[in-house]
Amino acid sequence: MDAYRIGNLVGRLVLSYLLVWLLMLVFSRIDPRRALQKTNRWYGVGMTLALFTAGLAASI
Secondary structure, three states: OOHHHHHHHHHHHHHHHHHHHHHHHHHOOOOHHHHHHHHOOHHHHHHHHHHHHHHHHHHO
């Protein structure tokens, strides 16, 4: 794998994580620490992976 593809995958994963964190931030009434805790639980990780996979599927 070349650096372009690795960078693309890492960038998509980071962007997916940030989008899920923003969603959790809204649901936790703008409390960044609580949003971070929710993002690192199983449902936050699951949402991140689902969003990452959907982004990969859309790019094919």
